[in-house]
Amino acid sequence: MEFSGKSKLLVVDDSAFMRKLISDFFIDHPKVEVVGTARNGKDAIKKILSLKPDVVTMDVEMPELNGLDALKEIMNISPVPVIMLSSTTLQGAENALIAMENGAVDFVAKPSGNISLDLHKIKEELVHKVEYAAHVSVKKLKNTKQIDVPSQNKLPVERPLSKSQTPQVTQSDDIKKNAWNKVSKKIVLIGTSTGGPRALQEVITKIPASIKAPILIVQHMPAGFTKSLADRLNQLSQVKVKEAEHGDLLQNGVAYVAPGGSHLKLEKKGVSFEIILDPNEPPRSGHRPSVDVMFESVSKITEFDKVAVIMTGMGSDGSKGLIELKQKGNVMAIAESEKTCIVYGMPKAAVETKHVNEVVDVDNIAAAIMKYLP
Structure with missing residues (x-):
């Protein structure tokens, strides 16, 4: 059988109905062609x-061999996005x-269980992610670092940074050195999307419990998934990580993950700063939570100097x-x-604004953050 120059897609699902639905999403697609299905x-x-x-x-x-076990085998014997x-x-x-x-590029949540008759609700998201995934380097997917979950209560462990972890400045600073006052209040803001959970694990687990700043995180994920992400990061990290709740007062050494379905904003309350969750403001560029919304909200808080980090993800x-x-x-x-x-995608768009101070490999981002803090 001859195929065009389109990206080749294999659809794997134990339901024949679901295989047909997903395959139909790509009928007449200009860039992706379904070359087969598997049960x-x-x-x-x-x-x-x-x-x-290609994807x-x-x-x-699934029966016989579920998706998680199959993924591990695939990444070992014939890696593919x-x-x-x-x-x-x-x-x-x-x-x-x-x-x-274990190497998956991303995931899509089925709207209503294993056999979702309303799968059309996530058609646009799935098609978009497949388009991008087809061009992801499998070398990056295989480069995962397993981190052991501590069996007992977390104890702060200082991890000295080696010389090789010193981040490189790749653009000239647009802030004069004397304008960055290490003594003033700081807040760390992190935005990410596709590939973000692994990138966050790489960064947050290297930040010491003694960090003198709160951390706000927007990871593009649907409602219900961000709590699992926060809990998992909390198990692995020295800092406390939690899914943000409406009314949370910011504390140093705590990372707040914006819940899926709500924008994360910040307001001053007396001498404290309070997290506001907004499930009503429309998604921004298809995202709620949105990194733009978080950044714009925090920009109004003049009491903090900000360290803004944009990591892997589709879009801008x-x-x-x-x-x-x-x-x-x-x-x-950063x-x-x-x-x-x-x-x-997201980091490239940020760099193109000419407002990025440093471009840093993911394993050096924690070091880059910490050098700007007291």
Whole structure:
């Protein structure tokens, strides 16, 4: 069988109905062509070896060999970009995070269980992610670092940074050195999307518990998944990590993950600063939470100097907000390098604003953040 120059997609799901629905999403697609389907993990591995697809969509829950186990085998014997389809249950959220740790590019949440008759609701998201995933370097997907979850209560452990971890300045600072006062109040703002859970694990686990700043995180994820992400990061990290709640008062050494479905904003309350969750403001560029919304809200808080970090992700979320941050206060901006990004979209857009101070590999971002703090 002859195929066009389009990206080749293999659809893996134990339901024939779901295989048909997903395949139909790509009928007449200008860039992606379905070259085959598979009914379980074992079948998927055979088809990957014979069809050599550029990208795979794979259900998590399947008989014989489930999606998680199949993914591990695929990444060992014939690595290929994989988009997982997961249920919106707590277990589904945890499985999606495990899949990304094991090399999946991203996941899409099925709107209503394993067999979703309303799968059309996520058609645009799935198609968009497949388009991007087809061009992801499999070398980046295989480069995962396993971090052991501590079996007992977390104890702060200082991890000295080696000389090789010193980040490089790749653009001239647009803030004079004497304008950056290490003594003033600081806040760290992190925005990320595709590939973000693994990037966050790489960064947050290296930040010491003694950090003299709160951390706000926007990771593009649907409701129900961000709590699992926060809990997982909390297990692995020295800082406390929690899903942000409406009315949380900011504390140093705590990382607040914006919940899926709500924008994260900040307001001053007396001498404290309070997190405001807004589930009503429309999504920005398709995202709620949005990095732009968070950056714009925090730009109004003049009491903090800001360290803004934009990491791997599709699109340009964060670049408009970065401009506003820079216009209204002292900001040091860090973008993840193209070398380590799963998708060099958001950081690229940020760099193009000319407001980024440093472009840094993901494993050096924690060091880059810490050098700007007291």
